[in-house]
Amino acid sequence: MGIIFYKEPKLEKPDMVACWPGIANIGVLAIDTLRRQIGAEEVGEIEPWDFFYPRRVILKGGVLEDLEFPSCKFYYKRFENKDLIIFIGEEQPTDGGRMYAEGIKAYQMANLVLDVAERFGCQRVYTSGAAVAVTHHALKPRVWAVTSRDDLNNELKGYDNTILMSEIEGTANGGSITGLNGLLLGLAKKRGFEAICLMGEIPDYLSSAPFPYPRASKSVLEILTSLLRIEFDYGALDKMSAQIDDIIEGIYEEFSSEIKERLDQRKSIFQAKPETITEEDEKWIKEHIDELFKKGGSGDEQPS
């Protein structure tokens, strides 16, 4: 069980951004878009075979040529003031088909990622995921922030469209972030890193839809790139958002007028308490989305 390094770049005070797939792939889409746009280079990978079952075999002329596993790769990019390391895991390691990473494998993988952060002298580690919220898809998704220290919370308060988890109605007593995007945060704190998780809001009625939610990924990136002081072009994400918005509108039109009415009330952001959907409505919506998409990807992080 180990890490393979392709090169050993000297990095100046790097931060690390790490992410695994989750609900609507909000975090992974954000971080992978960032990686592509800044042209981050591969620096190494976690040997995946200890964590995953292979996903593809390639045979040529009856001879096994390759066996592919979900990748767990590290990238780096040098900037003027502060360099950046990115980690993207293509899957969360799970035992016996569970949805969320947990237990020994999750712990081992999170520690390997932080070993790399330590090796390159990172002080700060970011993770990202989804915040399932009582909101509406027409509203700009906010970014829920959770950190490892009070001074980091204060730092985050200064950013637009960002809200600490404790400020969300019903979460005053805290919540949880399941899966590796949460576990890494806890381990990072334990190992003395500054740790910040940025979670893009997704409406509760879309949380089991099998497509990404790029509007939330964009919100996450707006905060993250500000924190990292990176100029960013959102053109690609905006284009993707427009396509997904059309799909969502199509689904929304299929909702009953009663449900739509209740959901539409959420658009009035000044109301004291957004209207929640009933359990019955939620069941109907989930069944409806399943019918349309034969339920695909599923998530991990779900602050509650």
Next chain:
Amino acid sequence: MNSPLKFSWQPELQHSSLVVGWSADASKLGAKVTDYLNRKLRGQSFCEIEPVDFFPLEGVTIVDDLVQFPECKFFLCPEKNLVVLNGAPPRYQWYKFLNTILDVAENYCHVQELHTIGGMVSLWAHTAPRELMGIFNSPQLKEDLSHYKLATGLDYETPPGQRPTLNSFLLWAAKRRNIPGVNLWVPIPFYLVPVDDPKAQRRVLEFLDQRFDLGIDFSDLDKEIEQQNQIIAEMRHNLPDVDKSISMLESNLRPSEEESQRLVIETEKFFREKRG
């Protein structure tokens, strides 16, 4: 960390070959072939892999009123330098599990060649010949086995949404240790998947018999094949729908999904009634 291996005795082998069969296989092909080898060659169990690291052990499953428990046992057929593994495929920690197998193979048995067995669900009729296909982890072994009747030219990539077989994973892990290996695949008619396919067993066993000069007398298996053919003939006589579906398969035509499902259900039911 404790080793998951539990030895009852340690074999002394200068060189050997390993044959691996899994209990969860189409028509139980892997388990049937390894059981047959152990029976015919007086295989003696010398080691097992403890299940706790690899299976959920949340209880037990019951099949045909019998308790099932995941077992993975190594047998030695001493006169033939043949090591046989009959095992349940692990539910997790696959790489560790496969390396545990290869630890036994390499460190205790000095295995020089690995053979795994797998049944492929096919749309062929039971009357069609069972062609044996080889997938290799070394071009040299492919060359070495070129004079056997094996189909050896497959180009393949796992389609999206599917996963490679455990045999492919084992073959890959063996390659990392420079242990040459071959996966032996036999097509199993889909309606024989819930019951036995002695014809497929014989095809694999024939190959192993030739490869390792085992001198096996297959008359018992031939009798079993004959009995199965008789049961299927009787089923076809009694159930015209089933006969129609099998006739279609024999003519390279594909029965509808409904007809195929019925063929599977009726075959299983008929065999159960006949065999009690």
